[in-house]
Amino acid sequence: MEDFKKAILEHAEGSKKTKFYFKDLEKAVKKTYPDAKSRMIKKAATELVNEGTLIYYSTGSSTMYGLKGRGITEDH
């Protein structure tokens, strides 16, 4: 789980983008851990949200993840 969280953060911090689909995070984790299960990757992302490192960004129809304090703010 910690490994997945690290992979997610490395991807998010190293990217020029500020918002990520779950698929982007999934791909990033699977690059290092090809056998990773989607549900576990989601659990890792949820933990990062609960810790306050990642935030959800929602348009209402779809949801993305962002790094807290980078790029997107409350008033976007």
Next chain:
Amino acid sequence: MAFEPKNEQKELKYEELRIYTDEELNNYTEEELKNFKFKHDVPDLDDLEKGPWPSFVSDAKQEALHRHKLADDRLMTAKDSVDDLMGALQLSFDDGETHWKHGGIVGVFGYGGGVIGRYSDVPEKFPGVTHFHTMRVNQTSSKFYDTDFLRSLADLWEYRGSGILNMHGSTGDIVFLGTTTDQLEPIFYDLTHELGVDLGGSGSNLRTPSCCVGKARCEYACIDTQDLCYEMTQFYQDELHRPMFPYKFKFKFDGCPNGCVASIARSDMSFIGTWRDDIRIDQEAVKAYIAGESAPNAGAHGGRDWGKFDIQKEVIDLCPTNCMCYEDGELKIDNSECTRCMHCINVMPKALRPGKDTGVTILCGAKAPILEGAQMATMIVPFMKAEAPYDNIKELIEKVWDWWMEEGKNRERLGELIQRFSLPRFLDIMELPPAPQMVKEPRSNPYIFWKEEDVKGGWNRDINDYRSRHKR
């Protein structure tokens, strides 16, 4: 029969939860309402009130006046948010474009759905709707509430939101329209801790499941839609609140093919109650319809004289599969040909009832027209038993999700993915055999092909042996 809840129910006492007094709730006169004008000029909205139907503008006027007359410290959000909302709508009419910015990071802690950020792009003109976030509240199964609950909900939303709500949004939730970021957590706390309801789904989540009134009020119900809907809502809480899907995903549960929640058109996975034995016939009751003693359609079209009931014309000739006849004073149905369309049962509910061996038909892939046009669901499983704890249904759901999460592109609905892969491949992946019920009619959707391993001898043949029997 008195209502006996399966789980212990928290009793809500409006007297203890109420925020406003009776005087505050009835704080204007009819005369004041008649003379009321919004803060902004809204000629196009005034026009909407002139039509034959009740208009939301009239409701908004009542709410705006009500808020004006409450004391300043009795509202946690802008007093004139309704005025500003109507002003913003008029401006959108004038400009022919929206003045809302959608989306953002607002939400309640730990939830990835249920709150949709909304901001005005002309806040200086309409300060009361600078932030105007939507909250979705998970409706109860079949939308049964008691008045204490509704009053408490209305008080809460008046106090901490705009007071405007929508019973219900098209997915099924109660939609709270418009509040500010600082009010989200207090509202969420009161909803969950006091009122015992949760936020619904939004974004790339499982959306709030919804169902018809089912066995609570409808004798046609072949499955307990409320139980199934509640179980799926509870069992898939994580999917409802923590986004991981490529896009939205909806479940809906209809108790019979009449489809009162229109699951076939409005959910990625549609569950429709059905039966696999025979329609139950009470021949005496059939005769009573023919003799004019029972009103057809339970009197639903009784507002006009349609003449004497004619079973041939009104039932038998309208059966889509021509599988009924009336002979020697008896109604006969060839049940192997019946498509469970419900027509005959709807016309003669006292005489005909669905069978007793009931379950669900499962369909996949309906969606609204954002990409590729609107699509109805396709039948995937003709019949499956539906009994608690519904492990067989959950197994199929998770198989569908696993595949969609693996192969679906961002923002691709299940129905679009099935189209991209083709139905035969979808069936293969789901390990479901093609079934005759999937074919609309012979030659109209021929998507079922033989596979080499299913054909004796495979694709190779001995041409000489063939020629010995067939001349060139």
